Amino acid sequence: MSRIGKLPVNIPAGVTVAVxxxxxxxxxxxxxxxxxxxxxxxxxxxxxxQVIVTRPxxxxxxxxxxxxxxxxxxxxxxxxxxxxxxxxxxxxxxYRAQSNGQILDLALGYTHNIYLMxxxxxxxxxxxxxxxxxxxxxxxxxxxxxxxxxxxxxSFRKPEPYKGKGIRFVGEIVRRKAGKAAxxx
Numbered sequence: 001m002s003r004i005g006k007l008p009v010n011i012p013a014g015v016t017v018a019v020x021x022x023x024x025x026x027x028x029x030x031x032x033x034x035x036x037x038x039x040x041x042x043x044x045x046x047x048x049x050q051v052i053v054t055r056p057x058x059x060x061x062x063x064x065x066x067x068x069x070x071x072x073x074x075x076x077x078x079x080x081x082x083x084x085x086x087x088x089x090x091x092x093x094x095y096r097a098q099s100n101g102q103i104l105d106l107a108l109g110y111t112h113n114i115y116l117m118x119x120x121x122x123x124x125x126x127x128x129x130x131x132x133x134x135x136x137x138x139x140x141x142x143x144x145x146x147x148x149x150x151x152x153x154x155s156f157r158k159p160e161p162y163k164g165k166g167i168r169f170v171g172e173i174v175r176r177k178a179g180k181a182a183x184x185x
Contacts, residue, residue: 005066008050009074012081017051017073019044025073029080032121032141036076038069051077079141086150088136092157092165097126097134104136108157108167122149135170 011017015029023038038044041062043054053070055062078084090097096107104124106114118124118138122145125137136153140146150169159166161177168174 002055002063002066002070005053005055005070007070008052009070009077011046011049011051011077015077015081017046017077019046025076027073027076027080029077029141031080031083034076034080034142036069036072038073039065042066042069044073075143079143083139083141084143084146086138086146087170088138088150088153088167089170090134090136090157090167091159095134095157095165095167096128097136099124099126099136104153106153106156114156116153118149119145121145 015027018026018028020026023040023042023044025036025038025044027034038053039062041056042065043056045052045054051073053066053073055066090106090108092109094107094109096105098105102118102120102122102124104116104118104126106116108114121140121142123139125139127135127137138146138149154167154169157166159168159172159174161175162179164174164176166174
């Protein structure tokens, strides 16, 4: 058995999980509603406030997907009950971020500003305090979507190893390299 796949998913109060005939799992909660199609060979049972994913056989492909689908359902349950929050930090002179509704305006040292239209499922907030790096705070119930958006924002200016400038997650450690050594005489 898969160590992750055999673990039951606990359903907190205020969250409802429904499984369709076509193995479409729908999770509703205070933060929103999420859907995920699960491979039809898996059996999904809901009893005693727990979701249990079982597999029919021990074929390699089915074994590899067992833990995946259990994790996807667990992420949906956590997302609609608690939600996910990611914080990005802009390190660099003149780097700025402003949010205007669902449009994120980034000034990252290029000749032009970068405007990014965010999906409606994501709430964005920007902070710019004196003597601190500007921050972008993203909140959503969909873990996959918020991770994709963070990766897209980060791709505009990845942290570079010499000065450490770029967009990074709060608390992320960037491995620094030594600069060029002095030349010989």
